[in-house]
Amino acid sequence: MRLLNRSAGRLSRHRRGPVAGLVLLLLGLVLSGGLYAALSPAQAENTEPTAAQVEKGRELFLVGCAFCHGQNGQGISTKDGDNQLGPSLVGVGAAAVDFQVSTGRMPMTQPGAQAPRKPEVYTDEEVDALAAFVASLGPGPAIPDEQDYSTADLSDEERQEAIVRGGQIFLTNCTACHNFDGSGGAMPRGGYAPTIRGVDPKHIYEAMLTGPQNMPTFSNGNLTPDEKRDVIAYLESTDEEPSYGGFGLGGLGPVSEGMFAWLLGLGSLVAFAIWIAAHTTRTTKKKKVEA
Structure with missing residues (x-):
């Protein structure tokens, strides 16, 4: 019994010593690091350029x-x-x-x-x-990973939520130049906003990240990577959505639609009215000659 008490006393003194505390700290760090490495998601491979x-x-x-x-x-x-x-x-x-x-x-x-x-x-x-x-x-935005812009891992419910969020972001920030469905449009001084329908999601993400040409830059501080992916989800939904109105005129909005209605619609009516008037005049003249 005395021997056990002496051993317990020595162990107690060692546990209270500074070396024991350092050892426990190192063991805790090694254990937590090992658990994190074993349980954390797989990371992308090192792509540092040689x-x-x-x-x-x-x-x-x-x-x-x-x-x-x-x-x-x-x-x-x-x-x-x-x-x-x-x-x-x-x-x-x-x-x-x-x-x-x-x-x-x-x-x-x-x-x-x-x-x-x-x-x-x-x-x-x-x-x-x-x-x-x-x-x-010089330091600048790196090429994004596929997990940043891909929507393939989203469930149907998550995709619908992403489309709603992305549509709100797109309509607020992008429709003035790219149109509501990404068909593009004219810009001042000979420029234009290109169509972004059917564009690779990686390039859409990079365009938002870097702001090419006259496009503003949407850094990760302005739009988070998740918000950029939401915008991509919205644009992908516009590619998949059929045109219920038939001929969509490129989806360019009221300008092209108004011009189409004015030139083809009203133009056809005017031409038809002129034809009726001319035909009526010829018929009247013919009846007078016969009389």
Whole structure:
């Protein structure tokens, strides 16, 4: 009994010592870290660009982009300084490069008010290299992961809720330029808001994140990633929704519909009235001649 009491006393003194407290703290950290690693969701693989990828991107940049954007991405202005051949790319991030190059907007054939979408020039590997080089010039938005913009994992109920939320965001912030169903529209000074119907969700997300051309930037501080995905869910619903009114005239709204009604509708009525009047006059003249 005395031996047990002595052993318990020694253990009690060790537990109260500073070393015992440090050991318990380390054990707690190791245990909590192990449990978190075992139970947390799988994380995306490390996609940090390598030095070789950045160097390859620099080589591609010097050949295809430096004429307008400068050898170091600093941008180039015209001699009078009033216009830019190409803006600075320092700090635009990899997402802007992925959007512009993957959609074929860059490189442009010549400077202009709008960069139209066209077949892409570079392969996916070359796009990643260009994005890595531009990202090395300064911090900016990274290329989003699929989980940021994909709606495939949403249940039917979650999708409907996302469509409602996304529709409210879209109608508040986007319809002035892109129209209520994303069909696009005209902009001042030769620009236009392109159609975003049928566009890859990744590119829609990147456009909101980086603000290409005249589009405002909706950073994650303005619209959270979940809100951006809600907007994508709404646009996907407009792609799936049939046109119950028949010929939708491109979904461009009251301007095109009013012009169609004025030219075709009223024009047809006027032409028909003129034909009736002319036919009535010929019939009257014929009856007078016969009489």
